[in-house]
Amino acid sequence: MAATDQSFRxxxxxxxxxxxxHRVQRGVDPRFELGAVLALRDRERPQLFTALKGHEMPVIGNIMNSRERVARLLGVEKPRLHQVILEALDKPIQTVLVEEAPVQEVVHGNDIDLGRxxxxxxxFEHxxxxxxxxxxxxAKDPETGRRNVSIARLRLEGGGRVLVGIARNHHLNLLAEKARKLGQKLPIAVAIGxxxxxxxxxxxxxxxGDDEYDVVGGLLGEPLELVRCRTVPLEVPAGAEIVLEGHIDNADPIEEGDVSEFHGFYVRYGAGTGGAITCVTHRRDATYQAILPGYASEHCLLGALAIEAVTCQALQRVIPSVRRVLVTDGGMGRLHAIISMHRPRLGEGKRAVILAMGQVNLFKLVTVVEDDIDPDDPTAVEWSLAARFRGHEDMVVLPGMKADRCDPVHENLTVTKIGLVACTRPGDGERSSLSEFARAPGDILSSVRARLQEY
Incomplete structure (x- = not known):
């Protein structure tokens, strides 16, 4: 038995x-109305809808819509969140299997109708x-059996048929393409809640080939408990609420049309991947989890937390002075990053910019600050640009760089990328006077801070 409650419940x-x-007890239509409530309460408390038109199963959303709440749900203080994610990447913990789980209390296996x-x-409207x-x-690699765990959007096409929206370079698509070349469909399981x-x-x-479940174990500080699916050779989190079992087929494209993206606009990516769900299991009293797509806090933050941790890990391997990477809310949790460095040497800031852009194709504006600046504080970052940035020396402009297809202003999948290095310059072994804040002696500040309420 796990020491941590690993259940969504x-x-x-x-x-x-x-x-x-926040419990929403008023009747809500899942067609547009529910999404409108989540959008208008974007950064407020999580919303639990208990009266859904046409359904008895409740819906919850806006759960991971702030760094503070994510930290609390993981059982850590917010200042430690970034480090905890890095430690999970560095020290993954392998999963364990359990024989049974509440997620399989109810089984639907015939004439699946997901919409029912x-x-x-x-x-969204369009x-x-x-x-x-x-x-x-x-899913698992059809040749090696190695597991892949990810999130992709699934559109209901009627009955058990689904469209899965996957970018060409995503690992799930690579596995589906392997299966297609072998003349197979790729078994999948979808855990919800x-x-x-x-x-x-x-x-x-x-x-x-690396298993994301092991990183989950690192975040939990113990092995993630999995249970075997009923009809496909896959394992899902035992603490989930709902599981869909079926397959996707790269030989079965479905035109998607307009779909929302993280920047808040509609895009047209062409055909998605067709598939079918042939079995559904869930808890007797299951709750359905939804993440508002588009430019919404939970959607953007989930991606940002992962991107910044993986980027920081990669940068620290080659530039030890890197302390943190923050992917910003205004940059849609994808496109803008701030790198915090400890007393970088001349040229190291620019090197960090270029390495970050090479690591994450999405990045197109990267700002470097020193670690006396809180990257979570936009005012402090702007102060650093005002106090330490000289445009003719500290700006990196890279026109015609490859962009991700998601970028809202790319032209032929290229965009101009910019780096801003807002750091002081080390002189002949001594810090410039402009690198040190004017303040009272450190011991006096510490003493006053500890007893501030007495003043």
Missing amino acids: GTIERLEAAGDL ILPVPTW EAGPYITAGVIV NHPAVLLGSQMYLGL
């Missing part, structure tokens, strides 16, 4: 016990149907 109970959950079983929201957005998809560590771990940019 436990997460909801902890939120409610802390007064950090699940209250899947339809989010999208063609309802999308599952918090489904953690599990997961412990926050499972959602966060699923977003890590690991090497093909």
Whole structure:
């Protein structure tokens, strides 16, 4: 038995016990109305909808919509969150199997109708149907058997048929393409309603063949408990609420049309991957988890936390002075980053910019500050630009760089990328006067800070 409650149910109970959950008891239509409520309460408490039109199963959203709440749900203080994720990447913990789990209390195996079983929201006006957005998809390499865990959007196409939106370079698509070349369909399982560590771990940019479940174990500080699926040779988190079992088929494209992206606009990516769900299992009293897509706090933050941790790990391997990487809210959790460095040597800031852009294709604005600046504080970062940045020396402009297809202003998949290095310059072994804040002696400051309420 795990020492930590790894269930999604436990997460909801902890939120409610802390007064950090809002129950929406008014009847809500999952077609557009539910999404509108989540959007208008974007950064407020998590929203639990208990009266869904046409469905008895409740829906919860906006759970991981701030760094403070993510930290609390992982049982750490917010200042430690970044380091805890880095430690999970450095020290993954392998999974364990359990024989049974509540997620298999109810089984649907004949004539699957996802729209009847699940209250899947339809989010935006021009999208063609309802999308599952918090489904953690599990698959295995058809040649090596190595596992992959990720999130991709799944659109309901009627009955058990689904469209899965996957970028060409994503590992899930590479596995589906391997299966197609072998004349096979790729078995998948989709877990919905997961412990926050499972959602966060699923977003890590690991090497093909590395198991994201092991990073989840690192976040939990213990092995993630898995249970075998009923109809496919895959394992899913035992603490999940709902599991869909089926396959995807790269030989079965489905045109997607307009779909929302993290920047808040519609995009047209062409055909998605077709698939079918042939079995659904869930808890008797299951709660459906939804993540508002588009430019929404939870959607953007989940990606940002993973991108910044993987980037920081990669940079620290070659530039030890890197302390932290922050992917910003204004940069949509994808496109803008701030790198914190400890007394970088001349040229190291620019090197960090270029390495970060090489690590993450999405980055197009990277700002470097010293570690006396809090990257979480936009005012402090702007102060650093005002006090330490000289445009003719400290700006890196890289026109015609390869962009991700998601970038809202790319032209032929290229964009101009910019780096800003807002750091002081070391002189002949001594710090410039402009590198040191004017303040009272350190011992006096510490003494006053400790007894400030007495003044």
